[in-house]
Every structure is written in C-alpha cells, then in structure tokens.
Amino acid sequence: AQLDLDSILEFTINLALEAGEMIRSGQQKRFSSESSNEDEKANSVDLVTEVDKAVEAFITKKIKETYPDHQFIGEETFNGQKITDEPTWIVDPIDGTTNFIHGFPMVATSIGLAVGGVPVIGVIYNPFLDQLYSAAKGKGAYLNRKTKLPITGKSKPLQSLGHALIAVEYGSARSAPQLPSKVKTFQTLAGSPDLGGKMCHSLRSMGSAALNIATVASGGLDMYWEVGCWAWDVCAGICILQEAGGAMFGPKTSSLSGEIDGDLLTGRKYLAVRGIAPSSDETSLQVQQR
Ligand code: IPD
Numbered sequence: 487a488q489l490d491l492d493s494i495l496e497f498t499i500n501l502a503l504e505a506g507e508m509i510r511s512g513q514q515k516r517f518s519s520e521s522s523n524e525d526e527k528a529n530s531v532d533l534v535t536e537v538d539k540a541v542e543a544f545i546t547k548k549i550k551e552t553y554p555d556h557q558f559i560g561e562e563t564f565n566g567q568k569i570t571d572e573p574t575w576i577v578d579p580i581d582g583t584t585n586f587i588h589g590f591p592m593v594a595t596s597i598g599l600a601v602g603g604v605p606v607i608g609v610i611y612n613p614f615l616d617q618l619y620s621a622a623k624g625k626g627a628y629l630n631r632k633t634k635l636p637i638t639g640k641s642k643p644l645q646s647l648g649h650a651l652i653a654v655e656y657g658s659a660r661s662a663p664q665l666p667s668k669v670k671t672f673q674t675l676a677g678s679p680d681l682g683g684k685m686c687h688s689l690r691s692m693g694s695a696a697l698n699i700a701t702v703a704s705g706g707l708d709m710y711w712e713v714g715c716w717a718w719d720v721c722a723g724i725c726i727l728q729e730a731g732g733a734m735f736g737p738k739t740s741s742l743s744g745e746i747d748g749d750l751l752t753g754r755k756y757l758a759v760r761g762i763a764p765s766s767d768e769t770s771l772q773v774q775q776r
Contacts, residue, residue, distance in 0.1 A: 489573065489601065489606070491606060491607065491622040491623065491624075491625065492622065492625070494553075494599060494607055494622070495607055495609070495620060495621075495622040495625075497552060498597050498599070498607055498609045498620070499609055499618065499620055499631070501545060501548055501549070501597060501609075502595050502597055502609045502610075502611035502618065502620075503611060503618070504544070504548075505541050505544065505545055505579065505595040505597075505611070505613075506595055506611045506612075506613030507613065508537070508540065508541050508544060509537060509541060509580060509586070509593065509595060509613045510613045510614065512535075512536075512537035512540065512541070513537070513586060513589070516535065516537065516587075517589065522535075524583075524587055528658060528659075529658060529660075531584070531658045531660065532658035533583050533584055533587060534562060534583060535580075535583065535586065535587065537580065537586070538561070538562050538579050538580045538583055538586075539562050539579075541579035541580060541595065542560045542561065542562045542563060542577065542579035545560070545577050545579060545595075545597065546558055546560060546563070546577075549575050549577075553573070553575075555572075555573075556572070556573045556574065556575055556599075557570065557572050557573065557574040557575070558574070558575045558577070559574060559575070559576050559577070559717065559718065560575075560576075560577045560578075560579065560718065561577070561578045561579065561716065561718045562579060564716075564718075569600060569603055569717060569751055569752065571601070571602045571603065572601075573599060573600075573601050574599070574600050574601075575597065575598070575599050576598045576599070576600055576605075576717050576718050576721035576722075576751070577595075577596065577597050577598070577718055578594075578595070578596040578696065578718035578719060579595055580593060580594075580595060581593070581594050581595070581596045581610075581694045581695060581696040581697070581718075581719060582594060582692070582693050582694030582696075582697065584693055585693045585694060590693065591612070591614035591615055592612070592614075592692045592693050592694050592697050593612060593613070593614055593694060594610045594611055594612045594613075594694055594696045594697050594700075595610070595611050595613070596608075596609075596610045596696035596718065596719070596721070596722045596723065597609045597610075597722055598718075598721030598722035598723075598724070598725060599721075600721055600751060603749075603750075603751060604623070605623070605721050605722065605724040605725035605728075605751070606622065606623040606725060607621070607622050607623070607722075607725060608620065608621045608627075608721065608722030608723060608724065608725030608726040608729075609621075609722055610696045610697065610699075610700045610722050610723060610726065612697060616630075617629065617630065617700075618630050618631065619635070619700040619703065619704070619726050620726070621635075621725045621726040621728075621729035621730070622725070622729075623725060623728075623729065624729075625729070626729050626730075627703055627725075627726045627727075627729035627730040629704060635703050635704050635705070635726070635729070635730035636703065636704055636705035636730050636731065636732075636760065636761070637704050637705050637706075639705075643761040644708045644709070644759065644760060644761055647675070647686055647709075648685065648686065648687075649686075649687060649708070650686045650687060650708035650709055651686070651687050651688055651690060651706075651707050651708050651709075652675055652686045652688075652689055652690070652707065652708060652709045652710070652711060653689070653690045653691060653692060653698040653701070653702070653707050653709070653710040653711070654668075654671070654672055654675065654689055654690075654691060654710075654711050654712065655691050655692075655693070655695065655698070655712045656668060656691070657712060657713070657714040657715075658714070659713075659714045664713070664714070667713075668713065671711065672689060675689060675711070676688075676689055690707065695710075695712060695715050695719035695720060695723065695756075696719060696720075696722060696723050698710040698712070698723075698758070699720065699723030699724070699726065699727050699734075699758050700723060700726055700727075702727060702732055702758045702759070702760045703723070703726045703727040703729075703730035703732055703758075703760065704730070705760055705761075707760065708759070708760050709757065709758060709759050709760070710756070710757070710758040711756070711757050711758075712755075712756050713754065713755045713756075714754055714755075715754060715755075715756050716754070717751040717752060720734070720750075720751065720756060721751060723758070724750065724751075727758055727760075730760070731760075731761060732758060732759055732760045732761060733758070733759050734750060734756060734757070734758050734759075735756070735757040735758075735759070736749060736750045736753035736755060736756060737749075737753040737754070737755040738753060
C-alpha cells in the first residue's frame with residue numbers, strides 16, 4: 487500500500503521531540519548522579535549510556551504500536567538485520583553519544599524510514615540547541631518546520647574543494663590501518679601536495695554524523711567525509727540532504743554527477759556534498775575513494 491508520507495513525517499517529528507525531551511532530562515540526571523557510567527561497545531571510545539538504550543526502547547515501542555507491519559533497525563539493538571525492501575525504520579537514539587557524555591551540545595536523535603532501501607523520511611533533532619531538521623521524499627527539507635533548506639543565500643553550488651568547509655570525523659575505528667588512512671585524508675584535504683596546491687578552507691568535526699549531514703544540507707558545511715558510519719548514522723540525513731538539493735555518495739558511486747548507489751545505506755563510506763555536486767572537480771572523488 488502507498489505510504490502517507492505527510493502523516494508519517496508528523497508522527498516522526500513528534501517522536502523525535504519526545505525523544506529529545508528524554509535526552510535532555512537524561513543528561514541532567516546523569517550529571518547530578520554519582521553513577522553516570524557509560525559502557526564500552528567495540529572498544530574504549532565506542533560508548534553507550536543507559537539513556538541511549540532507554541530512548542531506543544521508547545522509539546521502538548512507539549513505532550511498533552503505530553506501524554506494526556514495519557521493520558525496525560536501531561543502533562543499540564542491532565543484531566545484523568539486513569535492510570530489505572519493506573518499510574524499515576532506521577534509528578540512532580543518540581547520535582553523538584560521546585558529546586552527550588561530555589555535555590558538548592552537538593547531540594541528536596536521528597530517525598529515518600527507508601522503503602526499498604531508499605530513505606523517504608528523515609528527522610534529526612538536537613534537543614540541546616532545539617534544532618529540528620526534517621524531510622519527506624519529494625516534499626522538501628526544513629529546519630524547525632518553517633525554514634526551507636538550504637538556508638537562503640547558501641544555495642550557490644560549491645565551486646571547488648579549495649573553497650570548502652569540510653567536516654571529517656575520527657569515528658571509533660582508530661587502529662591500523664583505519665586511523666593512518668583517515669589522517670592521510672584529513673591531511674590531503676587540509677592541503678597536501680596531492681591536491682595540486684589546493685587546500686580546503688578548513689576542517690570541522692561535530693562529533694555527530696547526523697548533525698554533520700544536516701549542516702551540509704542547511705549550507706553551513708560544504709562537505710562531510712567519513713569512513714565507518716552505519717545506516718542509523720546516515721539514513722535520516724540522506725533524506726534531508728537529498729531534499730535540500732545535496733548529494734550523498736557511497737563507495738559504489740562511480741561519478742560525482744550522481745549515479746545512484748543501490749547500497750547507500752550499507753556502504754560505511756560517505757561523502758555528503760551540499761548543493762549540486764561539482765562534477766568537474768575530480769579531487770572530491772579521489773578523497774571519497776581513499
Ligand atoms: C557516532 C557519531 C560520530 C561518528 C561515528 C558515529 P554514535 O555515532 O556520529 O560522530 O564519527 O561514526 O558512529 O556512536 O554517537 O551514535
């Protein structure tokens with residue numbers, strides 16, 4: 487049956503706002519309690535808190551009550567499920583868990599819905615800055631429901647890497663060979679001879695994949711590059727970015743002018759570009775392939 491994207495978007499926005507309230511109050515409780523421990527997942531910098539788990543349980547329950555036929559994949563309960571063609575909710579209850587633990591306010595709940603492997607709903611909410619990014623496929627992307635993305639005045643396409651403000655992340659995979667290869671890319675972007683004398687304006691790291699993508703969508707960043715993201719880090723963001731006229735490239739994307747990558751949700755390697763992708767700037771593609 488045809489999905490009613492307008493009503494699903496409304497549901498998702500309300501869900502993200504409620505999740506945001508849990509995140510805000512969860513942080514207050516953690517900061518005022520003696521036992522605000524966090525657990526390590528894959529390694530000592532891959533962290534999860536009791537708030538991540540509680541928020542995911544809340545979001546799962548609401549989705550299952552409202553859309554019992556839909557599939558669900560969440561960061562904290564992921565057990566290897568594949569993304570099928572069925573409507574599938576893909577959720578990161580707290581994206582930016584390390585920021586959440588430290589009180590650095592770049593934290594978001596990220597709720598996406600994919601159908602046939604294509605993100606059709608995306609809502610990213612930062613409860614600390616009260617910023618809500620939302621989009622439904624074919625219906626545009628918005629900040630705080632009213633401001634259409636990209637934000638006015640920032641819709642000029644990116645001309646070249648040399649003019650770009652680019653987000654990158656260390657992520658949590660930091661052993662060899664991952665870390666040296668990431669650092670090499672940071673260095674290339676910041677101005678190594680590999681770029682033929684070009685260097686980007688500067689590099690940034692928000693510590694939240696979802697917020698990096700949302701900021702590319704809104705125009706504050708020109709690009710975001712990361713290796714090691716999961717579907718829940720990017721699903722909502724892809725919908726928002728594409729609706730804002732930007733493009734997300736995965737490892738299988740062969741041309742910057744935009745061949746569709748069928749595995750965009752599972753490729754782990756991402757380059758988000760605001761506005762129209764600079765198809766003539768091959769350096770972007772080289773960066774992406776590293
Ligand atoms: C992480 C953050 C981080 C990014 C990692 C993500 P989490 O998500 O988005 O910025 O570098 O790749 O896994 O663990 O905070 O939900």
